[in-house]
Amino acid sequence: MYLNGKKIIVGVTGSIAAYKSALLVRLLVKAGAEVQVIMTKAATEFITPLTLATLSRRPALSAYVQNDVGEWNNHVALGLWADLMVIAPATANTLAKCANGLCDDLLTAVYLSARCPVYFAPAMDLDMFRHPSTQQNLDRLRAYGNGIIEVGTGELASGLTGVGRLAEPEDIRQVLQNHFARIPVARGKRVLITAGPTQEDLDPVRFLGNRSSGRQGWALARVAAQRGARVTLVAGHTADLGAPAGVDVVAAGTAVAMEAAVRGAAADADAVVMAAAVADFRPVDTAADKIKRGDAEPAPLRLTQNPDILAGLVADPPRPGQVVVGFAAETGDADGDVLPHGRAKLARKGCDLLVVNAVGDGKAFETTDNAGWLLARDGGEDELPFGSKALLASRIWDAVVPRLR
Numbered sequence: 001m002y003l004n005g006k007k008i009i010v011g012v013t014g015s016i017a018a019y020k021s022a023l024l025v026r027l028l029v030k031a032g033a034e035v036q037v038i039m040t041k042a043a044t045e046f047i048t049p050l051t052l053a054t055l056s057r058r059p060a061l062s063a064y065v066q067n068d069v070g071e072w073n074n075h076v077a078l079g080l081w082a083d084l085m086v087i088a089p090a091t092a093n094t095l096a097k098c099a100n101g102l103c104d105d106l107l108t109a110v111y112l113s114a115r116c117p118v119y120f121a122p123a124m125d126l127d128m129f130r131h132p133s134t135q136q137n138l139d140r141l142r143a144y145g146n147g148i149i150e151v152g153t154g155e156l157a158s159g160l161t162g163v164g165r166l167a168e169p170e171d172i173r174q175v176l177q178n179h180f181a182r183i184p185v186a187r188g189k190r191v192l193i194t195a196g197p198t199q200e201d202l203d204p205v206r207f208l209g210n211r212s213s214g215r216q217g218w219a220l221a222r223v224a225a226q227r228g229a230r231v232t233l234v235a236g237h238t239a240d241l242g243a244p245a246g247v248d249v250v251a252a253g254t255a256v257a258m259e260a261a262v263r264g265a266a267a268d269a270d271a272v273v274m275a276a277a278v279a280d281f282r283p284v285d286t287a288a289d290k291i292k293r294g295d296a297e298p299a300p301l302r303l304t305q306n307p308d309i310l311a312g313l314v315a316d317p318p319r320p321g322q323v324v325v326g327f328a329a330e331t332g333d334a335d336g337d338v339l340p341h342g343r344a345k346l347a348r349k350g351c352d353l354l355v356v357n358a359v360g361d362g363k364a365f366e367t368t369d370n371a372g373w374l375l376a377r378d379g380g381e382d383e384l385p386f387g388s389k390a391l392l393a394s395r396i397w398d399a400v401v402p403r404l405r
């Protein structure tokens with residue numbers, strides 16, 4: 001509903017991923033948006049203007065002048081017409097031009113004239129994407145207030161594997177929807193998100209941990225920020241997975257440290273989403289020096305319970321009316337069904353919503369995609385279909401936002 005009636009310019013540049021722009025245009029039109037396609041000359045060699053014109057129900061423009069009818073495509077008027085502009089795919093060349101104010105074609109001239117928000121969805125080969133000049137151009141475009149839609153990771157058209165893939169059309173649509181959604185719903189709300197694994201030290205070099213990467217929690221933080229919320233991300237042991245400006249990242253490597261960080265920030269939060277994989281136990285003793293192999297049988301590991309941070313929040317809410325979301329990573333029952341465990345955990349934890357994921361066999365942990373169920377205390381059960389973690393994050397916020405006071 002957020003995209004209905006919105007005027008969107010879809011810029012398409014010369015990348016093999018240009019075929020995906022047809023799907024993006026279709027999704028936007030289906031959502032009720034008015035779409036104007038503007039292509040670079042190179043883009044027309046990858047996908048025909050006829051395809052994009054048919055899907056968008058408007059001529060796909062690529063030149064300043066339509067020579068056959070002598071019609072002038074006014075870049076200033078196009079820039080003023082749009083509520084939003086997205087360039088997908090955006091090649092390294094177009095990013096470089098836009099970052100430096102060059103405008104030798106209609107698309108880059110419209111970009112320079114546009115008064116609306118602009119998003120870039122880059123697509124290129126791994127090494128081009130990683131090149132310091134491309135990264136600097138992306139930083140510059142961000143600094144100018146543009147949105148950069150995360151690239152995907154995987155097999156690239158070159159045959160290499162890595163970062164640089166155009167985000168999936170459904171993900172791009174979701175980012176644009178989030179853009180419009182934030183105005184009525186999440187602006188100014190404060191949210192607290194936990195992400196990633198804790199590590200419970202055995203000695204200075206060893207720990208008890210788990211396979212969580214933190215990607216789902218970081219995606220929740222990014223989407224919340226896109227929607228205009230003020231975000232605190234309490235991160236366990238994760239890499240820096242890219243928080244947008246304004247996300248306050250607090251490192252908390254152990255369950256005890258995470259409990260303190262959550263307690264510190266939760267009093268101000270309208271919603272708390274506990275995506276972290278917190279260790280349930282920690283060693284009773286942490287050796288000051290590295291434990292040596294020795295000749296004797298190893299001593300049994302003595303463990304003690306960690307605080308249950310989520311249960312603590314529910315039992316003693318730091319802020320009335322706060323929405324609390326838990327996660328449950330489950331291997332399922334004998335049939336692999338995770339729902340019975342999820343329902344039991346929701347009842348036990350008493351939170352408002354619980355996201356249930358299947359784990360094991362390469363699912364959920366250490367991957368970029370996810371799927372699961374969203375269970376509500378009031379009995380609702382919605383499937384979260386397989387998709388990127390950003391997409392799942394959007395669906396989770398779609399459920400949380402209407403519950404915010």
Ligand code: CTP
Pocket residue numbers: 194255274275276277278279280306307308309310311325326327328329
């Ligand atoms: N959690 C928490 N503190 C802990 C353990 C878990 O806050 N010490 C939170 C997690 O962040 C998650 C939810 O509780 O949101 C469920 O975590 P999970 O490990 O699945 O739950 P457990 O209570 O540990 O249940 P299980 O017996 O399945 O391990």
